[in-house]
Amino acid sequence: MLLIECPHCGPRNGTEFTYSGKIQPRPVMKGSDFEARAEWRRYLYEEDNFAGFAKERWFHGNGCRKFLDIERHSVTNEISSVSPAGEAS
């Protein structure tokens, strides 16, 4: 069970939020040759999956309905930071 400290709503039950994956740099599309397409596919499918703290995007669907950036430990589920999406804390 997660307790997420939403910067807009305060501490809320994790079930109010939707996880939408790790934040990874999006490739800049240069042309449409095989290498460019392969890079795009890697971005789509190859998610980082290490054990440790990672930055993720979540959505507070049952609250402020805003996107958030959350740093969470993938083994302990400890949350070290929550901030509005795109605004580094």
Add this chain to the structure above:
Amino acid sequence: MGKSYEHADAAPKTRVSRIRLPTIHDQGTHLPTSKVPLRIPAGRKFSALSLVRKGMTGGDWPLVWRHHELAPTYDVVIVGGGLHGLATAHYLAQNHGIANVAVIEKSYIGSGGSGRNTAIIRSNYLTPEGVAFYNRSVQLFEQLSQDLNFNVMFEQRGHMTLAHSDASLRTMRWRAEVNKVQGIDSQVIDPDEIAKLVPLMDVSANTRYPILGALWHPPGGIARHDAVVWTYARSADAAGVHLHMNTEVTGIEVKGDQVIGVQTSRGDISTPIVINCTAGWSSIISDMAGVKMPIHTRPLQAAVTEPVKAFLDPVIVSGSLHVYVSQTARGELVFGAATDPFASYSTRGSLEFIESLAGHVLQLMPSLAKMRLLRQWAGLCDMTPDFSPIIGPTPVGGFYVDVGWGTYGFKAGPVAGEQTAEAVATGRIPELIKAFQLDRFEKGALTGEKGAAAVGH
């Protein structure tokens, strides 16, 4: 209320009189699980005679597998002592004579998903590649107890996937047709037939999500998951494979683009071939070899009740209600659902899971309201974007993977072990796993198995 009258005349009468149509993959009535007959040393074989003898003399049973010192080199090192690693070791030795093999397990044998799953076995998948692959596994399961001299308690009591919407009924008809073309016993049945097979099921029209029909797959069922793990461990050990428990792989050595060894908590090993069979942890192991994989790890939870009299024969799955249930030979009800809603390596159970599970089970079978749950637990699942595994070579020479088992890898243990062993021993990719190669993501050649694998195991 929409009902399916399709195949109404083909309704199964009893589960016992199951007739299996010959399939294109049938190569005879008896497909041996291994090419070389298993040599379990005298005194270690299980038989009625040995049972009587041990019973009379009170003698100890020998250890099912032995302890070895870590050798400095092996022909093949398998990372992960779950069902897939052990089955691969067994088939490498039995089918290809490669027995200088080590299985490295950081904890105890079967401590991962292989000891935590709900043991559902079936082959009624959606894609032709999936159907052929899982059907081979069902065939191997059918002969496993006999061939490996270990009762794995495989019971083909039938697998039933409920449809609560026209959309899921449509997918089931599609699946039944794909299955039948490949000779798999699979059909859509209506609520009356469901009620006959499962009298406690609420098939009335006034539930929140009325049951419109079901996909019925008589060859499906459950086995004793630990026994399956132990039988492969025992036969691999008998063939000379070293099983190293409490030994963690901490690094993989790559020179140029070729694997040359692994580092472990008990010392270094040099080897030309490493096979990654670590399921939920597999991207950590692949990262050690510098191979990126399209996998993310999610916990999957399950729960079990106190034992009661046998009343539930088939395995019941409801995708819409995110729940499935079967009754073990001991009488407990085993429940499972979908994976946790976010990626994690944590194996802690959650209250949300149990609450929603209980609610959904009661919608299907209201009379279970007084049953008590005994335990709940979680295991890790290595999810791929297309709900299909990744089996075969990688861009690093000698580094193979048998991963991406998500929530459906128990049933695949035997066939994945057999095919991985063949790929490693021959250097060729066998037909059955051609569709499951790592490069399919870069090529955009994903398989479309989601409709049959997302909740149903």
